[in-house]
Every structure is written in C-alpha cells, then in structure tokens.
Amino acid sequence: MKYIILIVLLLSTFLLFFEGLKNDPKLIPSNLISKKIPKFKLPSLDNRSFEDSDLRTKDLKLINFFASWCPPCKVEHSNLIKLSQRFKIFGIAKKDTEKNIETWFSQMGNPYSKIGFDHDGMVSINWGVYGLPETFIIDKEQKIIYRHVGAITEKDMKKIKLILDKNK
Amino acid sequence: MRLLTLILIFFSTNLMCLEPDEILDNQNLEKRAKQIGQQLRCLVCQNEDIQNSNADIAKDLRILVRKLLLQNKSDKEIIKFVHERYGDFVLFSPPLRLDTMGLWLLPAGFFLLMIFFFFRRQK
Amino acid sequence: MTSELGIVFLFLALILSSFSFIKLNFGFFNINFSSLCNIKITNIVFTLIFSSFIILTYSFINSDFSLDVVVNNSNSQLPFIYKITGVWGNHEGSILLWLLVMAFFGFIFSKIRNINNEFKELVLTIQNSLIFLVSLFIVFTSNPFQKSFPPKIEGVDLNPLLQDPGLAIHPPFLYLGYVGFSIVYSISLALISNKGNFKFIEILKPWVFISWTFLTIGIGLGSWWAYYELGWGGFWFWDPVENASLLPWLTASTLLHTILLANKNSLFFKWTIFLAIFTFILSLLGTFLVRSGVLVSVHAFANDPSRGLFILFLLLVITLFGFIKFLKILDNKNHKEINFLSREGVISLNSIFMLSLTFTILIGTIYPIFSNVILDKKISVGAPFFNSILSPMMIPLTIGMIVGPFIKWGRDDLKFLINRIRYVIILILISSLIIWYLNFGGPILSIIFFILGGSLIASSTYELSLFLFSVKRKVKLSKKILSQILAHLGIGILIIGVTGSSILKEEKIQFQSIGEEIMIKEFNVKFLGVRSVEGENYISQMGLFDISKGGNIIKRMTPEKRFYNSGKQMTTEAAISSGIFGDLYIALGERSENDPDEKKWTTRIWYNPFTLWIWMSVILLALAGLISFVRFSQSRL
Structure with a gap:
C-alpha cells in the first residue's frame, strides 16, 4: 500500500514538472480578456485625438502597441501591413515622436488606421501592456478577445488569422 | 547561448533602478511608495520587484504608484489598480482565493499533522 | 587534439560506472555480482573525470576557440584567473565540476581505512551509479567538448558579472555542498541494506557535517556576491534558485541534530536516514529548477527543455530508489519513548518546525508551476509571502535554540530546568531592555527580532562562559559543545544582521x-x-x-x-x-x-x-561545522 502511495505521489509530481517544462514562464496572460476596452484619450498623428470611442465600430479590429525605438516592432511590421489589408489596425506608440514614426513609415509603409501617442506610458498601463510590441484583438462589442505579446511572426500569423476568422 | 543569458539581459544595466527625479518630496508618501513597490513584480524581469528594477515597465509602474499616492489613494487601492490591469502575476504575495488556498493550507496542514503525530507519541 | 581526449575519458567513465549501475539494479533483483570491485571502479572513474576536467581547464587557459564553451565563455583578453573560473561559469563546465565533485567524494570515501570492505563496496556501488547517471546526462545533453563550427578566432567573453572573485569561488563551494550529499545519500542507503546496524551511523557523520559546512559557505558567498555586485545592497531575494539552495540547507541542518541521536533511538535513526536521502533529492531538485527554465529566476541558465527532461528523469530515478529503500525501515516501530521535556523532545520539535519551514518554502517555490499547469493561472510567490511565513516561525525556533541546550537528556523537570536557566532568563531580560531602549520608536518587527537574536547571543555566551570560567573545572569544553555553541551563536548573529540590514536600511x-x-x-x-x-x-x-x-x-x-x-x-x-x-x-x-x-x-x-554580522555568522557556522567534522572524522568505528 505505502509503495503505491509513494509511486503515485512521485509520478504525479513528475508529471507536474514535465507539463511545467512545456510552458513558457515568461508569457503572462492578459487580465483584460473578455472585458471591455479601457477608456483613453491620446493626441494622434494627424494632430487630432485618438480615443476609445474611435474603436466603437461594428467590426473586428486590432490595436497594436509599438514604438519606433523597439527592434522587434520592426520585425512584425510587414505582417501588420498584410493584416491591415483585411482588418483595421490601430496603433498606440509608446514614448515616441512624430518625426521618428514618420521616417520609419516613409521607408516601410503604414499599416495603421490611426495612431495615438502615449507619451507617459499610462495608457499602456491601463491596457496591461508590459513589453513592446503587444497586439490586442477587439470584437464587435468592444471586448478584448485576444492578446499577443512580442513580434507577430509567420507562425503567429496563422493563429491570429484563425482567431480573426472565427470571430468574424 | 550557454551564458547566463538572463542575468546578462536583466542585470547588466541594473544600476538605473530608482532614479532621483522619481522620488517624492513627501517622505511619508515615498516610504509608502517603496513598500508598495516591493509588493509588485516587474513583469519582464526575472523575479525582481519594481522598486529595484531598471526595466521600462518597472519605471512606469513606479511613477504610476507615486502618481496615485499623490491623488490620496490608499495602498490597497493602488495595488488593486495594478492588479486589475496586470493580473495575479504582478503580485508577489498571491491573493487568498480558492485556487491559491493550497499555498497556505498545505504547509499549515503539514505542520499540524506533524505536531499531531508528535503528541500522539507522548501518550 | 587534447579536447577529443576529454570526451573519450568521459565516455570511459560512463562505461565503467555503468557496471556498478547494472550491479546495483541486479542486486535489487537479488542477482549476485560479487566479483565486481567497486573500489577500483571508483578510483579509475575519478582519475578519468579528473583528467577530463583538467583538459577542459587547459582548453580555457589556452583559449582553445575550437570548443563551443570556450568561445561562449572566454576571451583571449580575459585575466588568467577568470580563464580558469570560466570553466564553471557555464552550464556544461559546471555540470562537469559537479560530476568531478561526486567522483571526488567517492574517491575519498574509498580511501578511508577502518571501514569494513563489504560496506564500502555497497556504498560505492550506489555512488558509482549516481556518477553513471550524471555522466549520462553530460555525454548526451551537455557535452563540454562540443566543437564549434566553424572554429572561431576570438571568444565572446565571460559574463562580466562572473568576473569577480566572489562569484568565481561560489560555485565550487556550493557544489561541494550539494554534491557532498550524494555520498551521504549513498551511505544512508547502504545503512538501510545493512539492516540498520546503529554503529555504522558513525560513518555517515563526518560527511554530513562537511557537506553542510560547504553548503553554508556556498550560500554565504552567493549572498555576499549579490550584496556587493548587484549595486543596491540586497543579499537575499527569495528567488527560486536561492530557495533551491536553502531547502537542502534546512533539511541538512535538521539532520545535524537528529544524527546525534540516531544510534540511541531508532526513531531518530529513521529521521536521519529520511533527511539524508531527502537532502540530496532537494539538491537535485534545485538543479532541475535552475537548469530547466521551468521557473522564472534571475540566475537561470539558458532554457533547454531537453536538459530539464533529463534531470527530471534522474530526479525520479534517484527519488524512487531512495524512498523505496527507506520504506523498508519505516515499519520498524520498536523505539523508545520520548519525553516532551527532554533534549530528545526539543530536537523532535525542532525537526518538526524545520521540516515545516522546508515544506512551506518548497510549496511556495513550486506552487506557481502547479497553478500554471493544473489551474492554468499564472501567479507569483515572492519575498512578501516567504517573509510572512519565516518571521513567525523564527520565534519558536529561536526559543528552542535558547532553551534547548540547557535541557537534560532523557527526562527533565520544569522546576529544575528553570532553576538551571535562571541566569539566562535574567541575562535575556536585561539585554531585551537594553535593545528596547536603544531602538525605542523603531519598527516593532526590528525590536522583536533584535531581542530574539540578542537573547540567543546572550544565552550562547552564557553557555560558553559556563565552561570557560567553571570554578570546579569539572566540565571540559568538548568539541561537541563548542560546535553547538558556535552554531547557535552564529544564528543569533545572523538574526541581528538580517534584521538590521533589511528593516533598518x-x-x-x-x-x-x-x-x-x-x-x-x-x-x-x-x-x-x-x-x-x-x-x-x-x-x-x-x-x-x-x-x-x-x-x-x-x-x-x-x-x-x-x-x-x-x-x-x-x-x-x-x-x-x-x-x-x-x-x-x-x-x-x-x-x-x-x-x-x-x-x-x-x-x-x-x-x-549590521550587514557585516551576516558574513560573520556564516564564518561562525562554517567553523562550527568544521569542528564537528574534525571530531567525527577522528572517532570512527
């Protein structure tokens, strides 16, 4: 009997660690999933303003937190441009300047329908953003349904497209 | 890379933790800010609190904590504010809930069991 | 060319030690391999691994950039001393060092006279099997002699944080501690097979004390390094990796107490064997946590799940083997009664508290994995949790350390006890008042812990003075008592140091x-x-x-x-x-x-x-461990 208890106990611990090995400890789930988008109001690239009401449209959209000083943001740029052909992508630039963004876009194109400037990073905090870039998918009811952390690679594209198609 | 990559990334520039211009003039508030900062985990760093981390997000959160303190928010409200946005991972001391029960109950149960066996042997 | 020889030597060590492993497992099924001489295997395997380690060191000194590890962890400009310490400043080299230490302990054990040959064979069969498992790990997942293609002309450099005398000597000490418990594990399992002959426990004692001493120094050095190098004066972060080194230290510290009673009472014999096995398992668990990347930690090595899986497998095999053996003696129930108010009683209570503490830290360390895997929730468990558990636990533990040494063996009487410690009580009251006066208005927590630490220092000093200034000169200050006094004094000083530098900073x-x-x-x-x-x-x-x-x-x-x-x-x-x-x-x-x-x-x-007090306490604790080591290595069977 005691041997059985011992073996069951050890094997379950083993399995626990084994499963634990598969997880990436650095990936943190968003606390905002299936919640309404937070309110915000930011100065925008076109010298007007970008606020949460701009997202109140009856379609699926993406919101991307980025910065021109962030190297992985440049990696995902071409993929964002591909996505922007089918979906609206809004951008929030963290601690960035108009000049830097415009130089960047003149070289690589602009996937964003609208860009807001989060100069002090507080809007990013309201969205629970912890590293750039981060991409949120927002459904027709202004609810956040998915968050992707880090650059969107080809592999991530498939997953994101799947989610977008499912919620269409 | 076989190097201690993580140390490299997260400690190599560590000297830029709390900056003088972040510090509040009000010493009591600054003291509270420090205590709150020690409760919150820097999300991109490896097991550091925001108070002693140089990461961008840690700095933003430090500034946020001080901003909320100046708005007369209580310590609890500030921690709740950050918790709502970043989830359980940001708290170094997990909230007491059904799913975190084990963290307190298992050690307590273990201790009581041992004590029980010890005193049973006395008889 | 020499570097090829390094891996050949490792292969030979692997093959040779596999014979012991086969013998051990067939022994499990009662098949006899009596002709195999494990002592010889131990000696040859040690020589092979040592040569292999020398070759790796030589490659580092010569900046042989045809090897991957040298490219990634060295540089031709690097000062000579850091070329050497660079050998263990990386995963592959440090695991090789780990293996070397394991073989070294086996080698030293094989050289001890006065131990009966049959018992020696038994211990070394197990030790060689452990060596076999670890060399399997090295050869298949962490080959330090991996060639770099194409060969490079210059190395990347050793991480500057590791270019530091403190961190250079920290890993060897830590491994001497961790891996020292491998021989403790082997001896304990051999003791079980030896049908619990109490006298043989004497063989175990010096190894426990020397490993504990190394572990203490290793942890102390790591903490000291963090203090002066990370640039903000922190010395302990409750990081999973630190917890991983603290866990075996706690169980080993419990073991130091129970082992003294192991030949008097079979209950303590069981405790001792259990703790000996468990300590080594916790050392391995620590290695798993550090090297697999399963937890987020500041000290983590580059993530490599295949290595994690392999260590997990080693962990399972070694744990299963150890505990199945242990269950054999669990049923043996004819032990003596223990009185609550006796030295035995206090040591039992101490064990309960220490084990609970260990268990709590263990749960706190691995609960995030559990929560993530089973509940799909990411949580963090950090300093506030551990501090809130440790602080209240320190109170009964310190009181035990103060009163314990004055309680008699077998059975004591409360009235006599109080009479015996009346001066201690007065001393404590006076020192408490002084501490309270000096810290008046300070944080309440710091006053409580200063009083606890101060009381422990006072009572230990009093105990020491009893022997030094004994009028009758009847009682001689033995090594046993000196070691106990120094250790408790060390903990008292540690409490003051930790309290001062964390609360009153x-x-x-x-x-x-x-x-x-x-x-x-x-x-x-x-x-x-x-x-x-x-x-x-x-x-x-x-x-x-x-x-x-x-x-x-x-x-x-x-x-x-x-x-x-x-x-x-x-x-x-x-x-x-x-x-x-x-x-x-x-x-x-x-x-x-x-x-x-x-x-x-x-x-x-x-x-x-009071930060200096922390380092002083490490020195005192190490000294106490050494004194006991010397004492027990002189009085063998």
Whole structure:
C-alpha cells in the first residue's frame, strides 16, 4: 500500500514538472480578456485625438502597441501591413515622436488606421501592456478577445488569422 | 547561448533602478511608495520587484504608484489598480482565493499533522 | 587534439560506472555480482573525470576557440584567473565540476581505512551509479567538448558579472555542498541494506557535517556576491534558485541534530536516514529548477527543455530508489519513548518546525508551476509571502535554540530546568531592555527580532562562559559543545544582521553635484568627481567620495561603473565601507542629462546596519561545522 502511495505521489509530481517544462514562464496572460476596452484619450498623428470611442465600430479590429525605438516592432511590421489589408489596425506608440514614426513609415509603409501617442506610458498601463510590441484583438462589442505579446511572426500569423476568422 | 543569458539581459544595466527625479518630496508618501513597490513584480524581469528594477515597465509602474499616492489613494487601492490591469502575476504575495488556498493550507496542514503525530507519541 | 581526449575519458567513465549501475539494479533483483570491485571502479572513474576536467581547464587557459564553451565563455583578453573560473561559469563546465565533485567524494570515501570492505563496496556501488547517471546526462545533453563550427578566432567573453572573485569561488563551494550529499545519500542507503546496524551511523557523520559546512559557505558567498555586485545592497531575494539552495540547507541542518541521536533511538535513526536521502533529492531538485527554465529566476541558465527532461528523469530515478529503500525501515516501530521535556523532545520539535519551514518554502517555490499547469493561472510567490511565513516561525525556533541546550537528556523537570536557566532568563531580560531602549520608536518587527537574536547571543555566551570560567573545572569544553555553541551563536548573529540590514536600511538617492555633501547616519559623503580608469579588460568610470565623520575625513570611497571591452556590457562595482554597526554603501549612477554644467551625477548611498554580522555568522557556522567534522572524522568505528 505505502509503495503505491509513494509511486503515485512521485509520478504525479513528475508529471507536474514535465507539463511545467512545456510552458513558457515568461508569457503572462492578459487580465483584460473578455472585458471591455479601457477608456483613453491620446493626441494622434494627424494632430487630432485618438480615443476609445474611435474603436466603437461594428467590426473586428486590432490595436497594436509599438514604438519606433523597439527592434522587434520592426520585425512584425510587414505582417501588420498584410493584416491591415483585411482588418483595421490601430496603433498606440509608446514614448515616441512624430518625426521618428514618420521616417520609419516613409521607408516601410503604414499599416495603421490611426495612431495615438502615449507619451507617459499610462495608457499602456491601463491596457496591461508590459513589453513592446503587444497586439490586442477587439470584437464587435468592444471586448478584448485576444492578446499577443512580442513580434507577430509567420507562425503567429496563422493563429491570429484563425482567431480573426472565427470571430468574424 | 550557454551564458547566463538572463542575468546578462536583466542585470547588466541594473544600476538605473530608482532614479532621483522619481522620488517624492513627501517622505511619508515615498516610504509608502517603496513598500508598495516591493509588493509588485516587474513583469519582464526575472523575479525582481519594481522598486529595484531598471526595466521600462518597472519605471512606469513606479511613477504610476507615486502618481496615485499623490491623488490620496490608499495602498490597497493602488495595488488593486495594478492588479486589475496586470493580473495575479504582478503580485508577489498571491491573493487568498480558492485556487491559491493550497499555498497556505498545505504547509499549515503539514505542520499540524506533524505536531499531531508528535503528541500522539507522548501518550 | 587534447579536447577529443576529454570526451573519450568521459565516455570511459560512463562505461565503467555503468557496471556498478547494472550491479546495483541486479542486486535489487537479488542477482549476485560479487566479483565486481567497486573500489577500483571508483578510483579509475575519478582519475578519468579528473583528467577530463583538467583538459577542459587547459582548453580555457589556452583559449582553445575550437570548443563551443570556450568561445561562449572566454576571451583571449580575459585575466588568467577568470580563464580558469570560466570553466564553471557555464552550464556544461559546471555540470562537469559537479560530476568531478561526486567522483571526488567517492574517491575519498574509498580511501578511508577502518571501514569494513563489504560496506564500502555497497556504498560505492550506489555512488558509482549516481556518477553513471550524471555522466549520462553530460555525454548526451551537455557535452563540454562540443566543437564549434566553424572554429572561431576570438571568444565572446565571460559574463562580466562572473568576473569577480566572489562569484568565481561560489560555485565550487556550493557544489561541494550539494554534491557532498550524494555520498551521504549513498551511505544512508547502504545503512538501510545493512539492516540498520546503529554503529555504522558513525560513518555517515563526518560527511554530513562537511557537506553542510560547504553548503553554508556556498550560500554565504552567493549572498555576499549579490550584496556587493548587484549595486543596491540586497543579499537575499527569495528567488527560486536561492530557495533551491536553502531547502537542502534546512533539511541538512535538521539532520545535524537528529544524527546525534540516531544510534540511541531508532526513531531518530529513521529521521536521519529520511533527511539524508531527502537532502540530496532537494539538491537535485534545485538543479532541475535552475537548469530547466521551468521557473522564472534571475540566475537561470539558458532554457533547454531537453536538459530539464533529463534531470527530471534522474530526479525520479534517484527519488524512487531512495524512498523505496527507506520504506523498508519505516515499519520498524520498536523505539523508545520520548519525553516532551527532554533534549530528545526539543530536537523532535525542532525537526518538526524545520521540516515545516522546508515544506512551506518548497510549496511556495513550486506552487506557481502547479497553478500554471493544473489551474492554468499564472501567479507569483515572492519575498512578501516567504517573509510572512519565516518571521513567525523564527520565534519558536529561536526559543528552542535558547532553551534547548540547557535541557537534560532523557527526562527533565520544569522546576529544575528553570532553576538551571535562571541566569539566562535574567541575562535575556536585561539585554531585551537594553535593545528596547536603544531602538525605542523603531519598527516593532526590528525590536522583536533584535531581542530574539540578542537573547540567543546572550544565552550562547552564557553557555560558553559556563565552561570557560567553571570554578570546579569539572566540565571540559568538548568539541561537541563548542560546535553547538558556535552554531547557535552564529544564528543569533545572523538574526541581528538580517534584521538590521533589511528593516533598518537607510537610503539616499539623488543628483549629487561635484563638491556637494550628503549626510547619512553620522557620515558626511562628499562627492569629488568622476575619473576614468583603465583596467585589464575594461574601462571604468570611478566616482570619488570623501567620507567624513565629525569633521574629520576618515575614508575615500571609489564606486565604479565598468564597461567591458569585449562584450560591451557594464557592471556596477559598489564601494562598501564595512563597520561593526553597519556598512556605508555607495553606487555611482549616470551623469544627469538635464544639467548644463555636467556636474551632477546620480548617486545612491545606503547605510546598511549590521550587514557585516551576516558574513560573520556564516564564518561562525562554517567553523562550527568544521569542528564537528574534525571530531567525527577522528572517532570512527
């Protein structure tokens, strides 16, 4: 009997660690999933303003937190441009300047329908953003349904497209 | 890379933790800010609190904590504010809930069991 | 060419030790392999592994950039000493060192006379099997002799944080501690097979004490390094990796107490065997947590799940084998009664508290994995949790340490006990009052712990004085008692050190202009400017500070920021001026960007009360462990 208890106990611990090995400890789930988008109001690239009401449209959209000083943001740029052909992508630039963004876009194109400037990073905090870039998918009811952390690679594209198609 | 990559990334520039211009003039508030900062985990760093981390997000959160303190928010409200946005991972001391029960109950149960066996042997 | 020889030697060691492994497992099924001489295997395997290690060291010294590890962890510019310590500044090399230590302990054990040959064979069969498992791990997942394609002409450099004397010697000590418990494990399992012959427990004792001593020094060095190198004066972070080293230390510390009673009472014999096995398992668990990347930790090596899986497999095999053996003696129930009020009773209670503490830290460390896998929730368990558990637990533990040594063996009487410790009580009351008076108005937690630490120091000193100034000279100060007194004194000093430097820390962070003076505690810190200094393989910005006290300049302190030539990385070298009451700790930051005169720099100045006491306690504890080691290695069977 005691041997059985011992073996069951050890094997379950083993399995626990084994499963634990598969997880990436650095990936943190968003606390905002299936919640309404937070309110915000930011100065925008076109010298007007970008606020949460701009997202109140009856379609699926993406919101991307980025910065021109962030190297992985440049990696995902071409993929964002591909996505922007089918979906609206809004951008929030963290601690960035108009000049830097415009130089960047003149070289690589602009996937964003609208860009807001989060100069002090507080809007990013309201969205629970912890590293750039981060991409949120927002459904027709202004609810956040998915968050992707880090650059969107080809592999991530498939997953994101799947989610977008499912919620269409 | 076989190097201690993580140390490299997260400690190599560590000297830029709390900056003088972040510090509040009000010493009591600054003291509270420090205590709150020690409760919150820097999300991109490896097991550091925001108070002693140089990461961008840690700095933003430090500034946020001080901003909320100046708005007369209580310590609890500030921690709740950050918790709502970043989830359980940001708290170094997990909230007491059904799913975190084990963290307190298992050690307590273990201790009581041992004590029980010890005193049973006395008889 | 020599580097090929290194891997060949490892292969030979693997094959040779596999014979012991096969023998052990067939022994399990009662098949006889009596002709196999494990002592010889141990000696040859040790020689092979040692040669292999020498070859790797040689490759590092010669900057042989045809090897991957050398490319990634060394550089031709590197100072000679760090070329050597670079050997274990990486995963592959450190695991090889780990294996070397394991073989070394087996080798030394095989050289001991006075142990009956049959028993020696049994122990070495198990030790060689452990060596077999670890060399399997090295050869298949962590080959340090991996060629680099194409060969490089220059190395990346050793991580600058590791280019430091403290961290250079930290891993060897830590491994001597961790891996020392492998021989403790092997001896314990052999003791079980030996049908619990109590006398044989004497063989185990010196190994337990020496491993514990090494582990203590290893943890102490790591903590000391963190204190002066990370640039803000922290010394313990409750990081999973630190917890992983603390867990075996706690069980080993419990083991130190139960082992003294193991030949008197079969209950303690069982405890001892259990703790001996468990300590080594916890050491392995620590290795798993560090090397697999399953947890987020500051010290983590590069993530490699295949290695994690392999260590997990080793962990399972070694745990299963150990505990299945242990269950054999669990049923043996004919032990003597234990009185609550007796030395045995106090040691039992101590074991319960220490094990509960261990269990709590273990749960706290792995609960995030559990929560993630089973509940799909990411949580963090950090310093606030551990502190809230440790602080209340320290109170009964300290009281036990104060009263315990005065309680008689077998059975004691409360009235006599109180009479015996009346002076201790008076001493404690007086010192408590003094501490309370000196800290009046300070944080309540610091007063409580200062009183606890102070009381423990007072009672240990009193105990020592009983022997030193005994009028009748009847009782001689034995090594046994001296070691106990030093250890408890060390813990008392540790409590003061930890309390002072964590609760009463003072900090001043500011933009300091050249010429400006900052007051902290009773010190005046004057900033004189920043100078450029060139080191062997780095350039540094050195801040100059004059420290004065009461108008007189007492010291010049020079914190640095170093920029390494090869890796383009930066480290902080804090300047620390240690004193018995506290350390003055200065770290240099950046030049202020908003200052047109370029005369303002960020400076961080701390006053860390009693930090020196932490390091003193490590020395005392190590000394206590050594004294016991010497005592037990002299009195063998």
